[in-house]
Amino acid sequence: MNQTPNANRLHIALFGRRNSGKSSLVNALTGQDTVIVSPTPGTTTDPVTKAMEIHPLGPCLLIDTPGFDDEGELGEIRVERTLKIIGKTDIALLLCETGDAQEQEWLQRLKERGIPVILLLNKADARPNTTELAEQIKASCGQPPIIVSAKDGTGIEAIHRAILEKLPADFGEQTITGSLVAEGDVVVLVMPQDLQAPKGRLILPQVQTIRELLDKKCLVMSCTTDKLKDTLCALTNPPKLIITDSQVFHTVYEQKPAESRLTSFSVLFAGYKGDIHYYVESAFAIDRLTEQSRVLIAEACT
Structure with missing residues (x-):
């Protein structure tokens, strides 16, 4: 489960002041010395992530963030990085x-971002007035905090x-292929094995797609671009x-049967990760381009 892609994990981010015990809590939640811990405020200067399986939650990505009360010029940069983590958070x-x-x-x-929030009152082992503080937080924030101690596991x-x-x-x-296919459907995957493909292996999106199609009880055939015609001829219907690598989309489109639907791994995974709606909306800007327009093309694959 530690090999689960980060996009498929539950993203749990910790937010709080400097020296509030976020890093110690990450270590307590993971049961490992994942993050450097120090009594010096500001030890965590960048978001730190740890991917692992946590029973009974399953595969998670824990994100430790710099304190949101950081100060100075560098402190402002750290707070900005903490703000960016909100967009990647499933539960705070x-x-x-x-x-x-x-x-x-x-x-x-x-x-406001629709993120479920769990309030925590940490360092219970070192606070003489934990109960009073918990009531104070409940009164001001509208929900009671969980009283915890990263030190003793409370x-x-x-x-x-x-x-x-x-x-x-x-x-x-959320699934990769959504409602595009059902049990018994024949799906052809066109996967050119070029210099960018890892030798002796398939790239992860291809593997994930094949596994999902098999789980859906589809009939899966895979081929390289030069064998697409032979593959289609071998099928009764x-x-x-047809799912293809983007770089040969046009080539596959010219050969595909009229009855077959066509998409690419990139499009499927843009939908899987929640980006496709923004891409579709942005595509309409093409019609508004003029000779004076400036276009930024950003590579979205890491």
């Missing part, structure tokens, strides 16, 4: 100390339960769907 763990205006502001910021199981309760009902139900 917000470490509160008093429930003051700044903590309320970040709680509101997360809720509240870790309660965090797991809270995450399961906050888990979106449809999390993990045209395939329901």
